[in-house]
Amino acid sequence: MKPVSDLLFTFSPETQPRVSYQRCLAKELDLEESWLRDAIFFNPELVIEPCRAAGLTEDEWYAWQREFQVETGQIDVMLLSSQGRVAIVETKLATNPEIRRRVLAQVLDYLVHLADSFDEKLPEIPKDADGQPVADVEDILESVTQGDVLVIIASDEINPRVAKLSQSLLSRHFTQQWDLALIDIALYRPLDAKDEYLVVPHLRNVVQSELRQVVRVVVEGESPRARVEVERITRDVGSTSRRQKWDxxxxxxxxxxxxxxxxxxxxxxxxxxxxxxxxxxxxxxxxxxxxxxxxxxxxxxxxxxxxxxxxxxxxxxxxxxxxxxxxxxxxxxxxxxxxxxxxxxxxxxxxxxxxxxxxxxxxxxxxxxxxxxxxx
The missing domain is CATH 3.10.110 (Ubiquitin Conjugating Enzyme)
Structure with missing residues (x-):
């Protein structure tokens, strides 16, 4: 998926389109990564709407935790869906060298240790306008145990290398149901100083799980009378999965x-x-x-x-x-x-x-x- 344009235009029915906004990096506006983290926490749709448009979710999503501690570090933002699905969001500015490659290993590390952290203590579930929990505890624990997690990397400019690596290294090696979305949170400064700045979320890449059956094959004896024993390692992805495709x-x-x-x-x-x-x-x-x-x-x-x-x-x-x-x-x-x-x-x-x-x-x-x- 191509980056979003560096220029944005405005027009009215009476005038021709004109360049009104130019893309800039967070550093140019003296913004830190904490700004991006908080922007997503208080406005989850910044990252959820691109995922929804890509067909990764139809659920409602709620802000859940900031800087949630797992064994290997802190998850910048955790979101929770109405169906009990968890999203972990890692924020990196374009100027952070980790956005080039290490960020992929970082989010995978968090994903591996998330279930253990929930076993120790599940964070308080957010409540809706009626004061009711937005999701069931059983659904949350089941989705995390099965690896049914939405993983999001958000940056003011996703590094092209990350997009290529995510597709080539991850897309064919899933044994669980998590999905990965790389999202540009593009910032635009006005050419007219009177206007406000714009934030335009844009999906740069998405890697969806392609589950495969993994087995261990044991051959005893020699051909042509060898005995072949096949042991299933991964679970059956049929009826036991909670996030099945509905029709x-x-x-x-x-x-x-x-x-x-x-x-x-x-x-x-x-x-x-x-x-x-x-x-x-x-x-x-x-x-x-x-x-x-x-x-x-x-x-x-x-x-x-x-x-x-x-x-x-x-x-x-x-x-x-x-x-x-x-x-x-x-x-x-x-x-x-x-x-x-x-x-x-x-x-x-x-x-x-x-x-x-x-x-x-x-x-x-x-x-x-x-x-x-x-x-x-």
């Missing part, structure tokens, strides 16, 4: 077999059918969590997320991409009327009980909004 058939089978309210199951089915009617613009994506999720998207922007637990969630920041500014504003306002308390949260979510109450109205709302913009 339509599996998700709806799970809904039918679980205690999800009937109204939520019907909402999911009706939205699925609606997406099938408009495959050019309406798409469905499926989560990777323990109970899976269905995300209804239009033009790549999410409209609604239905989880196998019966929860319904929304990402209002995605509405304009899906619907355009005006329709997105109407959609958000109607959602606030249906569920004012939930839509006041940073990450709006409805409990299974709340979802059951509003599910029929949600479908009508989505259908009407789509109809207003000439679809549905």
């Amino acid at each position: 339509e058939e599996r998700f709806f089978r799970y809904l039918e077999e679980s205690n999800v309210p009937q109204a939520v199951r019907e909402l999911a089915a009706r939205l699925r059918d609606l997406a099938h009617r408009y495959p050019e613009t309406l798409t469905l994506s499926w989560g990777t969590g323990k109970s899976g999720s269905m995300v209804v998207k239009r033009n790549g922007g999410g409209l609604i997320e239905i989880y196998g637990s019966g929860e319904i969630r929304f990402r209002p920041e995605k509405f304009p991409r899906a619907l355009g500014e005006k329709a997105a504003a109407r959609y958000f306002q109607k959602l606030k009327e249906l569920a004012p308390e939930a839509m006041g949260m940073s990450y709006p979510r409805l409990s299974p009980v709340q979802s059951e109450e509003v599910a029929p109205m949600l479908f009508e709302l989505i259908r009407n909004i789509l109809s207003d913009i000439g679809q549905g």
Whole structure:
């Protein structure tokens, strides 16, 4: 993946585009690595949104720990997803010589020792707006034990050597489920001193796990009557994995077999059918969590997320991409009327009980909004 442009342009409907921002390094702004670490801790979407766009996650993510101590050092930032998946984020400025090569060994070292640190003491789990833990302890411990971790290296400028090494050395040698993302946190200074600086996160490289079966072969005797014994070393990556790839058939089978309210199951089915009617613009994506999720998207922007637990969630920041500014504003306002308390949260979510109450109205709302913009 190519670096982001060194120049950014602005324009208005009445004027031609003009260069307004120029890329710079953190050092030029007298920023330390602690600034980058804190920026990600207080704004996890700086690194999560590029990962989400690459298909590495569909979950909500929460800041968890800064400078978390493991046996071999400190993890700069730890994030936690709503499905119990952990992300470890290592921050390095472009001027730090470790960004060239050593950083890969560093994050792998942290990954190896993370489970041991959790065995000693699990950090307090962050709480949502309702005061409830954002994830279950069992899910967290299971994901870490299985190596199901999102590893992120973030820098104001990722060194090209790191991107090449990560792909050539790591992509074909996985025996666990962790994924690696290299993210540029590109900084831009304004050419007009009156403007604010810009931060543009950009995915430079991603290495996804390609799990293989590892075995030990023991040959006793000589050909052609030798006895061959094959012992499996790695676990079966089939049904025992908590982060399996969900699809339509599996998700709806799970809904039918679980205690999800009937109204939520019907909402999911009706939205699925609606997406099938408009495959050019309406798409469905499926989560990777323990109970899976269905995300209804239009033009790549999410409209609604239905989880196998019966929860319904929304990402209002995605509405304009899906619907355009005006329709997105109407959609958000109607959602606030249906569920004012939930839509006041940073990450709006409805409990299974709340979802059951509003599910029929949600479908009508989505259908009407789509109809207003000439679809549905």
